[in-house]
Amino acid sequence: MGSGKQPGRSFGWLRAAYGTSALGTWLAFGAFPLIAIRVLHAGPAQVAALSAVGSAVGAAVAVPLGPWVEFRRKRPVLIATDLVRCAALLTVPAAYALRVLTFVQLLLVSVLVAAADITFRAASGAYLKTLLPAEDLLLANARLESTAWTATIVGPPLGGALIGLLGPVATVVADAVSYLLSALGIRATDGREPRPRPRPAARMRAGELLDGWRYLLADPVLRPLFLNTAVFNGLVMATQPLLAVLMLGPLGFAPWQYGLAFAAPSVGGLLGSRLARPLVTRFGSHRVLVGSGALRALWPVALALLGPGTGGLLLVIGVELALILCCGVFNPVCATCRLERTPADRVVRALSAWSVTTKASTALLTALWGVLGGLLGARTAIGLAGVLLLATPLLLPRRPAPLPAGPEPAPTRT
Numbered sequence: 001m002g003s004g005k006q007p008g009r010s011f012g013w014l015r016a017a018y019g020t021s022a023l024g025t026w027l028a029f030g031a032f033p034l035i036a037i038r039v040l041h042a043g044p045a046q047v048a049a050l051s052a053v054g055s056a057v058g059a060a061v062a063v064p065l066g067p068w069v070e071f072r073r074k075r076p077v078l079i080a081t082d083l084v085r086c087a088a089l090l091t092v093p094a095a096y097a098l099r100v101l102t103f104v105q106l107l108l109v110s111v112l113v114a115a116a117d118i119t120f121r122a123a124s125g126a127y128l129k130t131l132l133p134a135e136d137l138l139l140a141n142a143r144l145e146s147t148a149w150t151a152t153i154v155g156p157p158l159g160g161a162l163i164g165l166l167g168p169v170a171t172v173v174a175d176a177v178s179y180l181l182s183a184l185g186i187r188a189t190d191g192r193e194p195r196p197r198p199r200p201a202a203r204m205r206a207g208e209l210l211d212g213w214r215y216l217l218a219d220p221v222l223r224p225l226f227l228n229t230a231v232f233n234g235l236v237m238a239t240q241p242l243l244a245v246l247m248l249g250p251l252g253f254a255p256w257q258y259g260l261a262f263a264a265p266s267v268g269g270l271l272g273s274r275l276a277r278p279l280v281t282r283f284g285s286h287r288v289l290v291g292s293g294a295l296r297a298l299w300p301v302a303l304a305l306l307g308p309g310t311g312g313l314l315l316v317i318g319v320e321l322a323l324i325l326c327c328g329v330f331n332p333v334c335a336t337c338r339l340e341r342t343p344a345d346r347v348v349r350a351l352s353a354w355s356v357t358t359k360a361s362t363a364l365l366t367a368l369w370g371v372l373g374g375l376l377g378a379r380t381a382i383g384l385a386g387v388l389l390l391a392t393p394l395l396l397p398r399r400p401a402p403l404p405a406g407p408e409p410a411p412t413r414t
Contacts, residue, residue, distance in 0.1 A: 010131050010190040011140055017185030018124070019147040021082065024178020026155020027162065027171050032106055034168040039096065040103050054107060056363050058114020059356045065119045066212055066352030070345065073193050074127035075186060081120040082183035088112040089176035093169045118359070122351035129339050129347060130194050137339055138285075141332035142276045149269030149328060156263055194344075212353030215346050220401045222341055222350075225334060228293065228395035230357050234365035235385045235392070236300060236323075242369060242378040243303065247316070251308045261313055265320035272328020280333060286400040289333045294393035296326035301386025304379055341403060 036042035036050055069077050088109045095101040132140055159171050216226045247253040247261070272292075279288045299322045306312050342350045373381040 008131070011128075013185045013188045014124070014128070014131065015140075015143060015147055017082075017182040018144055019151060020178050020185060021085075021182040022148050022151035023155050024175040024182075026151050027159035027178070028168075028175035029156055029159055031159075031163070031168040031171045031175070032110060034163065035092070035096075035101075035172075036103060036106060038168070039101060040106070042103055046103060050103075050106060050110060052363050052367065054110025055114050055359050057111045059118060059359045061111060061115035062118035062352060063356055065115065066122060066349040069119060069123050069352075070126075070348040073195070074123040074130070074348070075189065075193050077123045078120060078127060078186045079183045081116040081123070082179045082186065085113050085116045085120075086176045086179040086183070088116075089172050089179070092172050093176075096169050114359075118352060118355045121355055122348045125335070125339060125351045126344065126347035127193070129344060131190070134340060138277055138280060138332060138336040141335040141339075142273045145273035145276070145328060145332045145335075146270055149266050149273060149324075152266045152269065153263060156259065160259070211346065212349035212351070213357075215342065215350050216353055219341055219404070221397045222338065224395050224397045225289075225337065226354060226357070228392055229334070229354070230361040231395065232293075232297065232389065232392045233358050234361035235389050237362045238365040238369035239300065239303065239382045239385045241366065242373045242382050243306075243316075245373070246306065246378040246382070247312075251306065251312060253308075253313065257313055261316040262320060265317055265324050268321045268323075268325035269328040272325045272330075273332055276329045276332045279329060284400075285333055285337065286397070288329065289337060290393075290396050290398075292326050292330040292333070293396045296323055296330060297389045297392045299323045299326075300389050301383065304383030304386055306379070306382075343404065 032050055036046060042050075091105065092101065092109060095105055128137070128140060159174075162171050162174065216222045244258065247258050253261075276288070283291075299319045302315065302319050306315055338351070338354070339347065369381050369385060372384065376384070
């Protein structure tokens with residue numbers, strides 16, 4: 001299940017770039033809502049719109065970028081998206097210093113960053129596939145997953161300290177600098193990227209925008225994985241605002257306890273990402289994919305039993321630890337499966353469609369569960385999401401399928 005060698009210098013630079021930008025993102029986690037509240041005196045509706053509208057419009061903007069990026073070299077695209085995010089974020093502290101910062105500017109920046117995020121993730125998957133042989137993709141994805149969880153553990157506490165010392169605008173500057181460093185890291189990778197296949201038509205056809213979805217829904221393994229991920233991620237994320245309301249409101253948890261309940265279990269992601277490759281070597285990728293995908297759905301329903309005090313805090317930590325451990329195994333195996341089953345000339349479109357759909361489903365289900373929380377109560381809505389999550393393993397692929405027939409074209413190198 002692997003070559004036994006290290007992925008190489010170029011992957012090392014790519015991983016460093018990914019880790020740097022991920023750390024910057026987590027340092028600035030929650031910075032925009034804080035700026036909106038403290039600096040612009042925004043109300044709850046505006047703060048909610050900043051998150052929901054920014055992500056939704058950003059996803060819509062990213063849709064036509066998938067076909068455009070597909071037929072271009074990915075390394076320059078990665079550098080460009082990093083620089084776009086850096087420049088967009090730097091406008092916030094600049095406007096703040098000049099006292100001209102507005103809510104509309106925050107909204108526009110969030111849209112640009114969301115669109116660039118989706119484009120970067122899709123292009124980075126395609127670029128990773130050109131850097132490494134197929135047998136090393138699982139090891140590489142596991143290491144990227146480990147890097148992501150490390151940033152999740154380290155970033156929020158450091159960001160909170162930075163906000164306490166210098167205010168939320170300082171973390172936006174840190175995030176912008178992280179994208180600049182990421183661009184420099186990607187520039188240090190091997191520039192000998194395969195030349196993409198030429199576009200079949202001079203102009204983009206409307207149908208090309210849907211090619212990513214068509215491919216995902218036609219593949220017997222990717223289709224159930226795609227649907228499972230969209231529903232699972234949406235239901236898990238939909239309960240987060242309700243948990244915040246329940247824990248910080250009626251149950252009386254302190255903000256540091258709430259932060260601890262979701263930061264400490266991230267250690268499970270590190271452990272899971274390290275277990276992914278040995279488990280695949282022993283049991284095979286399909287069994288690990290289905291097994292970890294099913295196990296991750298078992299835990300959230302227990303959050304409906306959440307109570308006050310130490311017992312309640314330990315319950316949240318235990319549930320989140322088990323959930324994140326399973327996700328730490330599932331995510332790199334799923335990412336590797338996507339790359340293995342998707343031809344090189346469709347990777348960007350397929351990954352863009354995947355990201356856009358998961359973001360849209362998360363936004364939709366979060367809004368819906370907000371309404372349900374108001375009608376049924378936060379605890380009941382959380383329990384309902386947990387019960388529905390128990391059914392998500394039915395969407396996982398039931399049996400392995402051979403890789404799509406036909407060898408991939410061998411692109412020429414410059």
